[in-house]
Amino acid sequence: MNTLNEIIEFKTSLPIRRKLASYSIVKIFQAGEVIQRENAYIKAIPIVSYGRIKVVRTDDEGREIFLYYIKAGESCIMSFLGGMYNETAKVKAIAEEETEIYFIPVNHIVPLIKEFPEWLEYIFRLYHKRFEELLEVVNALAFKKVDDRLLSLLKIKCEMEGKSTISVTHAQLASELGTARVVVSRLLKQMEDAGLVTLGRNKITLLEEK
Template sequence: MKFPNNLSSPQIPLEDHQKLSDLGIIKSFSAGKTIVNENAHIRSVPIVLEGSVKVMQSDDELKEMVLYYLRPGETCVMSVLAGLYQDTSKVKAIAEEDCKVLFIPVNTFNDLIRKNPGWLNYIFQIYHKRFEELLGVVDAVAFKNMDERLLKFLEKRADLSNSRTLSMTHEQLAQELGTAREVISRLLKKMEAEGLVELGRNKITLM
């Protein structure tokens, strides 16, 4: 398998003679399957090869919110840090769509960073991208109204799936945005009246 050529994502700094299978184990996950659980010990660093993965965090009341998405070529920097420092995961990673993930053992990953500057640069690129996305989440939660957050979230999902029509329930949206289903339903009806979206059965189309 060749590593996906996705210019919008950092690239794994493979040596010319290396294969992905030299680094770790490749596993397939169907949409909705959990890849990394909260509070799990991180023994391998996951890197998405195909598909997309959403990274979420929950509170004490088990309310969840999406922090960011991982695309091909990306890893979860929080999982990297938890693995390198023998900590547990503070987030949950779920397959947003059918995907393939490369798992590199923590010891192997640590050696790669120490011996190859390209790997360290790769991690800094990932860290920079994730930090910007988390700042966006903080900005949205602290300073934007829920209708603005909802529209931006739908646009991001549409970009991720390369489709203006999203197959999502109001309950799913509420869970991923950390709010109530009734709030989402009310806002979507308002957005439909304004011509921003078209609502169908478990479907939302951005206009």
């Protein structure tokens, strides 16, 4: 099991690391498990030790749209804000693979901010990163065609996995893009014909662009 000293992606003093560790409740989630549901009150702030969390937004008909990933050393800025103001979650968080999380109860967040300026810096850095990622989502929805969004999503997944071949179904991709499975299947076949990907059974290999 990793320690907070090893996983948090910012410079911190030893005292805050000790406090974070003492406050934390550690849990492990398996791939596909829902970590946070929409409209549920946020009782603790997650910091990922290892693994990856997929954050999505769901509409009234149950369709999902992928927003961003939370990886090792990162937390969820939505949880920070919702927890601080006693609001319900506006997004759903799902374990993409086996994921270990340090949960810090929300009642410790404000005292930590007051006592340790670097904790606030960590929050601001996360906010900046997530804001840029959400702008990319808005830009893609507003200005990009579905095939461009699909290719971008495949590149993100390959980057997160650290390899060119990923295990994913057409239905999963369709859900994350907010479109139909048949649309994704058709676009992937076009991409394969164009030499951008090779398709296997629940596997996709992203090829180098010529």
